[in-house]
Amino acid sequence: MAFKTRSKSSTVAPNPAAHLRGISNRKIPDVLPHQKVILEHYAQEAVDLPDVAIQLPTGGGKTLVGLLIADWRRVKDKERVLFLCPTRQLAAQVVEQAKDKYGISAINFSGRKAEFNAADEAAYRRGKAVAVAPYSALFNSNPFFTSPDLIVADDAHVAENYIASPWTLDLPSEHPAHAALIGVLRSTLTKRDIDRLEGNWEDRFAVNWVDKVPSPVVRRFHDQIHAVLQANIPSNDQRRFAWRAIEGHLSGCHIYLSSRSITIRPIIPPTWTHAPFNDAKQRVFMSATLGEGGDTERLTGRTKIVRLPSPDGFERDGVGRRFFMFPTLSLDDNEAADVRLRSQALATRSVVLTPSSLSGRNIEEEIKARLHGYEIFSSSDIETRKSDFAATARAVAVLPGRFDGIDFPGDDCRLLCIDGFPGAMNPQERFIMSKMSARALYSARLQIRVLQAIGRCTRALNDRAAVLVTGKGLVESLTDQRRWKFLKPELQAELEIGVEQSTDASADDFVENLELFLADSDEWQDVEDAIQEIRGEADQETPQYFADLSASVSEEVKYLKAVWNGDERKAAVAAAKVHSLLKHPELRGYRSLWHYLEGSAVDRLKAEDGDLVADEAKPMFLQAKNAAPSVSWLTDLAYRSNLAGKADETTKDDLDLASQVENIASNLEALGSTGQKFENAVAEIRRNLRSDDGSTFERGVEVLGGLLGWESGNSDADAAPDPWWIGATQLVVFEAYSEATSDRVFGTTKVRQVITHPTWLAEKLPHTASLQKTAIALTDAAHCDTGGPVHLGDTLLWTKRDFLAWSDTAIETLRGLREDFTNNGDFVWTTNAMQSVEDAGLTLQAVVSSLPLAKEAFIVTGS
Structure with missing residues (x-):
């Protein structure tokens, strides 16, 4: 075989823009003026920076800019260069453009590592070609790209799920670990939440439901959570890789609950623990935006990313019509x-x-x-x-x-x-x-x-x-x-x-x-x-609160690093620094999150070593609760350290109201603030409540309770209650005698049924055992038998006439809330909704407080 001839070295171009002009087989004459400005600026100011972001809008030639930086450095410094795309389809598209339009040597590394071509692997390792691959090719537990020198991350603004995936454990309802985890947490969840998680619900509004297990609860059940996940994620399950990445860092993760799934992940991906990404000489993030407000840092887990500005005047231009x-x-x-x-x-x-x-x-x-x-x-x-x-x-x-x-x-x-x-x-x-x-x-x-x-x-x-x-x-x-x-x-x-x-x-x-x-x-x-x-x-403005978000992001990453390594004291200090920097009123909700995270870190300090600083946890939870009224469990944290101890009546009322309005918001989100869904639902409720048929009336009571934010139900079983409404800390259960007029008698059988309903619920619905229970006779019957008052105990009386008037008030209140509704989680709407619900007497406590005792309200008649 003849010796291979070595090619002579060519002069390296001074910048990536000039590099293109040296590629003889390119199909384009040159870069566009705005691309030239960016590429020359990169060569002069950013070539040695560890993290750089470059903004070019859709259609602005972002891919060419990224490829030229990659290929220029590959030629200039003989570097291993990796160009990342969100999907395989985009990776193939980039390789096609690189070869056919720009004359750049690029290789598609999509697919399984075992199927990579040996010659392609060697070309990448020797710096002979740019490797192009989807994000998943780098962000996994055993990537082929173990030591890239330069990483160009295209479309970084949509990459969060890809980057976070190695540390994200998703458990769908059919996975055995899902049921096992619910078993551990069951005592801390509501029946409604469990039904949504298990998929046993008839709640049409549950599709958008999401919640989080409070961090103090995760700490309390840490060992059990770890044990059931270890036992129920087998070695041949792809989720095992994510579990191995987070199993020693559960205190640095959050458990999110959503319809038919559970997700466990850290709030910011700990990319500094992933050597192929962290150890690269440089990471260049290509984006349709510069990630204002530190968003790119949050997406990628980097402390500081230097942003190269767009050329003057370029921000005014659009692409196409x-x-x-x-x-x-x-x-x-x-x-x-x-x-x-x-x-x-x-x-x-x-x-x-x-x-x-x-x-x-x-x-x-x-x-x-x-x-x-x-x-x-x-x-x-x-x-x-x-x-x-x-x-x-x-x-x-x-x-x-x-x-x-x-x-x-x-x-x-x-x-x-x-x-x-x-x-x-x-x-x-x-x-x-x-x-x-x-x-x-x-x-x-x-x-x-x-x-x-x-x-x-x-x-x-x-x-x-x-x-x-x-x-x-x-x-x-x-x-x-x-x-x-x-x-x-x-x-x-x-x-x-x-x-x-x-x-x-x-x-x-x-x-x-x-x-x-x-x-x-x-x-x-x-x-x-x-x-x-x-x-x-027209002129374009930047939201004022972006400055606060930019200032806080480095402390947010510090927090995650500390909590990931189990240093709760450093985590608490960093979280406190974050919420002190989030001053703008628009950031009230995000500031609330960091009050909560600080309180959670301090709570763990108390649990682990009795540190006196932990006495400050409850005020932090209270501040979080005041700024995020949609999170009902923050009320519990705010008043009870480590979710232990007995809540006072004020706490119960706050918890019931927060939970109720949270569910009303979910209902309105599903029904929509425009269109006929809401009006169709309330029209059906009104028809049912005015029906002469007892079962139809009871269906109206049940559905109205659900619309008002309570867990509601009914049963056809013998001696079972008629509808019930269940809140966060109390419930009401009805014995409905809706067909009765004022001259009718609420007989002995009805009395026996209504007084046993709370016991029936406690037996059939174990999650209600600890709740405050109130039985209500719902009827226009004005009489009861002679022995009735002795047995009615604390049963209350709600006349059907008054109930219908109350239901009309409830529907009109919900209609008003719907008119103002913007989105689930809006602070102003939630605060106003709580006040409106209270003022209209639509809480369970208001219902219970407004009704007379049945034994005093009934007229006693002969047996």
């Missing part, structure tokens, strides 16, 4: 769905983004019923044969949960339909947003997801697409003029025009406007001129 359509600003849900289908027929090829598989299936059924001859493409179809979609004359791609990562530029698609909000992506986000009233923390992250969603079809300057938006949360977010000032001027102008054209519009108006837009008509050119004028007058 979007025409927004908001049918529900003028039409009801059914009419809006009809506009979507007519628009899809007009555009012939469209994409639908929706948050859930269920809504995706519903949309597919509508398309099959109304758009005959249209081929429906799924997410997997698009990933494997996107070109087929672009080549199909009549097609709809329905993509549940795919708000980023799949692009449809140019003529691929001119109509994008988005049905619903790309909100919280994991139980931790949902808990902090909805329960801790801390949506401000994720405002930038949520905004990025929305921007990613609306930009799927506008990837270049000459792209044009209509964006038809439905779904309450997303429509409210995009049409809220108060939020526009935080968006790019181009998007502000597009939204303003979209709202203007969608107001007081008929279904025909929407379809006609879409036709004019798609045709790029003269009428549309007038609208285009208006967009340009609005853009020129």
Whole structure:
């Protein structure tokens, strides 16, 4: 065999922009001016920094910038370079662009490590090619990439779940560890929570439910939790890797409960424990935003990331042109769905983004019923044969949960339909947003997801697409003029025009406007001129509270490092520093979380060594409770150290009210602040309560209790109670004699039944055994037998007439709360709701306090 000839060394370019010009087989002439500015700035100021963030918006050439930095350093320093993408499909797309457009040597390392090509492995290790892989290829327990020198993390703003996955233990309800863990925690959970976790519920509002096991409870059951997880996650289970990563650090993790699943994870991923990521010379985070407010640090577990600014004036520019359509600003849900289908027929090829598989299936059924001859493409179809979609004359791609990562530029698609909000992506986000009233923390992250969603079809300057938006949360977010000032001027102008054209519009108006837009008509050119004028007058602002979030993030990472290593004193100090820096009123909920985390660290100090500083735990929990009234168990922590000791009556009332309003918020979130669901539900309750049939009346009582935020039920068993309502610390149970008029007698049988109902509940529903129980005779009957008063004891009397009046007040109060409802976890709404519920006498304690004793209210008649 002949000796291999060594290639002569070439001169290394002074920066990544110049590096491209030295690649002879590239298909593009040069980088764009804004890319040149960023790349030269990187070479001058950031090449030796450990952590760097570079912002370029959707369509701004972010991938090319990242690839040029990677390839320049590979050539200049002979470094091992790893370019990370969220998905395999995106990794393949990046490799294709690198080779075919830019002339950069890149290798796709998607798939199983055992299947990697030996020559490819050698090329990466010797610095002969850029390795491109999904995040999961690095963030796992045994990665192939053990010692990269440079890591370029593309789309870092959507990478949190990927990065946190090695330390995230997800247990679905069918997993044996799920049931075992519920068994350990059962005494600390409500019956309603257990039903939701186990999937045995008929609660239609439970789909969005999320909660957290209080850290003092985790500490108290630490050994049992560890034992059941160790025993129920076998060695051949993929979850074993996450369990091994966190098993020695349970005190540094949080247990989140959600419908049919349990998730255990730290609040910030401890990436400093993952050597392949931590030991790299540099990490470059490419993002559609700079991660304002320290969000990129929270996502990646880094203490400080230096952000390279965008070129002057670049923040004003947009990518492509979007025409927004908001049918529900003028039409009801059914009419809006009809506009979507007519628009899809007009555009012939469209994409639908929706948050859930269920809504995706519903949309597919509508398309099959109304758009005959249209081929429906799924997410997997698009990933494997996107070109087929672009080549199909009549097609709809329905993509549940795919708000980023799949692009449809140019003529691929001119109509994008988005049905619903790309909100919280994991139980931790949902808990902090909805329960801790801390949506401000994720405002930038949520905004990025929305921007990613609306930009799927506008990837270049000459792209044009209509964006038809439905779904309450997303429509409210995009049409809220108060939020526009935080968006790019181009998007502000597009939204303003979209709202203007969608107001007081008929279904025909929407379809006609879409036709004019798609045709790029003269009428549309007038609208285009208006967009340009609005853009020129608009400015983009940054929320004031971002400064506080940026200042606190390094202390947040310090906290996690301390608690991860079991240093509760350092953790408490860091948590205190965090909440002292979170001063802005918008951060009240997030500040509450850090009061709670400080209190939890101090609580552990007391438990472990009797440290006197632990006396401060209860005030910290109280401060957390006052700022996050949606978290009912914070009331318990605030008044009872380590959840031990007896709560006083004030504590019980607070706990009942907090739990009730928390559940009312979940109900309203599910029913929606617009549309007919709420009115249909209350209309059915009213019909049932005015029925002459006893069973129908009881069904009305049961459903009304559920709508008011209580666990409610009924039973058909002999001698069983009629409906019951269960709160956090007390319950009421009814014996309903609804068909009786005032001249009727509440007989001996009824008396015997009502007085035994509390005992029946305690036996049949063990979780109610320790609750305060009150039996209520619900009837207009005014008489009882001679022996009745002796046996009625503390039973109360609620006349049906008064109950119906009370139920009307309850429904009107709920209607008022619904009108003001924005989202679950809103501090102002929650505080006002608590006051409204109390003022209207809608708490269990108010009910019990307002009713007379039956033995004193009944008129005694002869037997």
